[in-house]
Amino acid sequence: MRRSTESYSxxxxxxxxxxxxxxxxxxxxxxxxxxxxxxxxxxxxxxIWSGCAILTLLIFRLLWGFVGSSTARFRSFIRGPKSVVRYxxxxxxxxxxxxxxxxxxxxxxxxxxSVQVGLGLIAEDEDGIYFGPLAHLVSxxxxxxxxxxxxxxxxxxxxxxxLHIGAILYYRFARGKRLTLxxxxxxARVGAQVPPMQPGKWWAAVLCLAIALGITRxxxxxxxxxxx
Numbered sequence: 001m002r003r004s005t006e007s008y009s010x011x012x013x014x015x016x017x018x019x020x021x022x023x024x025x026x027x028x029x030x031x032x033x034x035x036x037x038x039x040x041x042x043x044x045x046x047x048i049w050s051g052c053a054i055l056t057l058l059i060f061r062l063l064w065g066f067v068g069s070s071t072a073r074f075r076s077f078i079r080g081p082k083s084v085v086r087y088x089x090x091x092x093x094x095x096x097x098x099x100x101x102x103x104x105x106x107x108x109x110x111x112x113x114s115v116q117v118g119l120g121l122i123a124e125d126e127d128g129i130y131f132g133p134l135a136h137l138v139s140x141x142x143x144x145x146x147x148x149x150x151x152x153x154x155x156x157x158x159x160x161x162x163l164h165i166g167a168i169l170y171y172r173f174a175r176g177k178r179l180t181l182x183x184x185x186x187x188a189r190v191g192a193q194v195p196p197m198q199p200g201k202w203w204a205a206v207l208c209l210a211i212a213l214g215i216t217r218x219x220x221x222x223x224x225x226x227x228x
Contacts, residue, residue, distance in 0.1 A: 011189045014196045016096040016182050018069040020060075020205045025183055028057050028113075032157070044130040051120040052133070052216055058114055059212035064205065070198040071097035078103055096190055096197055102167070109160050116153050121219065123147040133220050 031054050038047035065074040077098040087100040098106055124131035124143040135143050171177040182188035218224075 012192050013187050013189050014096060014194065015186050015199070016071055016188045016190070016197055017186045018072060018197070018199055019186065020064055020068060020200070020208075021072050022183055022186060024057055024061055024064075028054065031057070032113075032161070036154070044125055048120070048130065048132065051117055052220055054113065055117045055121075055219065056212045056216040058110065058117065059215055060208050061110065063208035063211060064200070067204045067208065068200040072200065078107065096188070096194055105160065105164060105167070109157065109164070112153060112157050112160065116150065116157060119146040119150045119153065123150055133222050136222060 031050055035047060035050040035054065038044070038050055064072050067073075070076055077100075079100045083100040084104065121132040121134040122138045122143055123146040124135050124140070125147065131143065132146075138146075168179050171179050178188070
């Protein structure tokens, strides 16, 4: 991949995030906000559809984490405790992609969102009017429990989002690094010796999206048995 010819202080402009990751990031942020609004103002029918859209994004992100660009792949940013400790102790980090600490935040958020969507799929509202597409697969007590956990789990998600925003502000004003702009443009200034991002195949992204949409459609249909 050709690097930008613009550089200063030994730093160059490189692609760090591919288009699928950037679209995932901003669509997910918008859908989380929309899901909060629909729950807050009792638009539960829209809330369910928003949850299904988030499910599609999460499935896509899981698949893209194995076949996508180098910075999107889980193996490129999931590291052991030693790497996190070294980073917290001030070890220099000038690679592209997530830092060891940022990787923990990403994984935690994806896991909590997966739990949140899973709870929503089997939950039923207190009046028994609205229910998730998979609520028929579990007992009423289980649906009630899922509904009761759904709200506090979202509080945990909001806490992680708050930490994420705080980290962005810290890096911007304390370390002079812009984390938001690269997620918009896909490019950032990094050390001249840092290897560039290796992009994923466009057809792989389309295939991942098709699989994600297919699974979500199956879930919306109530996850009927194969062959029915």
